[in-house]
Amino acid sequence: MIITDEELALTAAEAGAAVVRAMYGSAPVRVQKAAGDFATAADIEAEKTILDVIRAARPGDAVTGEESGRTGSAGTGRMWLVDPLCGTLNYAARNMLVAVNVALRVGSDVTVAASADPFADEVFWTDGDRAYVRRDGVDERLAPSSHSRLVDVNLDPPFPNAPGFQAARLLSDPRFGERFRPRVVSTTLAVAWVAAGRRAAYVTDGHLRDSVHFASGIALCQAAGCVVTDLRGEPPHTGAGGLVAAADRETHAALLELIRDQRSPDR
Incomplete structure (x- = not known):
C-alpha cells in the first residue's frame, strides 16, 4: 500500500507523540548536549520511532533529526526535518506544553508538515495547500484569528539580531x-496555534532555514493563510532571520512597527 507524504508525516508525528505521552512523568534521564541544553530519554526514543516510520516508507529520503543529525543520501532533494520533542525543558519539569514536529522539504519548499500535541491528542497538519487539525480521526480546517490578542514570544536563545531586536524588550x-x-x-506548538486561531501571532529571533523546530509551524501558518515573514517583513529565510507569524495583516503590521522601533536610534 502506497502512503502519501502527508499521511506519512501524520503517522510519524503520531508515533512520536505516543512515545512522548507514554514516557511522561517518569524521572527524566538527561543526556547533556551543550551548556544549558539537554535531551531526555523521551526525545531520543521518540526520534528513533519517527525515523523508523519514515525510513520504512521512504528509504531513499534524507532525514535531519534534532538528536541524531543528518542521515541519508546527500544527493536527494527530499529532506525530512524531525523535532521529536519541542519543549524538552517543559517536559522534564512535567509541563505538558510540548510538540512533536515532522516536516518534509522537497527542493527549497516544505511540502507537508505535522505538529502533534501528545497530551491534547491533536495533530495539526498540512498538505502544502491547506491546513487542518486531526482529532479522533476527523480533520477540521484551520482558521486563523486575532480575536484573542494573545501573542506568543520566544525568549530562548540564540538572538542573532540583538541588540537591534530583543524579544524581552518587545514584551516590555x-x-x-x-x-x-x-x-x-x-514550545513551537504555539506556532501551530496561530494557524488554528488560538494565538494572534508568534514572534521569535533566530535563523530558521531547515529548522527542525520551526519548519512545521511555518508551513502550517502559510497554508492556513497567516501572514508570515522574518523580523523585517521579508519572506522567511531571505533577510534578517527570525519569524513573525500573524493571523492577519493588521496584527502583523502592528508587530513589525514595534520591532522596527527597537532599531530606531532615538529609542
Whole structure:
C-alpha cells in the first residue's frame, strides 16, 4: 500500500507523540548536549520511532533529526526535518506544553508538515495547500484569528539580531501591552496555534532555514493563510532571520512597527 507524504508525516508525528505521552512523568534521564541544553530519554526514543516510520516508507529520503543529525543520501532533494520533542525543558519539569514536529522539504519548499500535541491528542497538519487539525480521526480546517490578542514570544536563545531586536524588550514596550497579551509557552506548538486561531501571532529571533523546530509551524501558518515573514517583513529565510507569524495583516503590521522601533536610534 502506497502512503502519501502527508499521511506519512501524520503517522510519524503520531508515533512520536505516543512515545512522548507514554514516557511522561517518569524521572527524566538527561543526556547533556551543550551548556544549558539537554535531551531526555523521551526525545531520543521518540526520534528513533519517527525515523523508523519514515525510513520504512521512504528509504531513499534524507532525514535531519534534532538528536541524531543528518542521515541519508546527500544527493536527494527530499529532506525530512524531525523535532521529536519541542519543549524538552517543559517536559522534564512535567509541563505538558510540548510538540512533536515532522516536516518534509522537497527542493527549497516544505511540502507537508505535522505538529502533534501528545497530551491534547491533536495533530495539526498540512498538505502544502491547506491546513487542518486531526482529532479522533476527523480533520477540521484551520482558521486563523486575532480575536484573542494573545501573542506568543520566544525568549530562548540564540538572538542573532540583538541588540537591534530583543524579544524581552518587545514584551516590555508599553504599546505591546496596550494592544496584545503576551504569552511565553516555550514550545513551537504555539506556532501551530496561530494557524488554528488560538494565538494572534508568534514572534521569535533566530535563523530558521531547515529548522527542525520551526519548519512545521511555518508551513502550517502559510497554508492556513497567516501572514508570515522574518523580523523585517521579508519572506522567511531571505533577510534578517527570525519569524513573525500573524493571523492577519493588521496584527502583523502592528508587530513589525514595534520591532522596527527597537532599531530606531532615538529609542
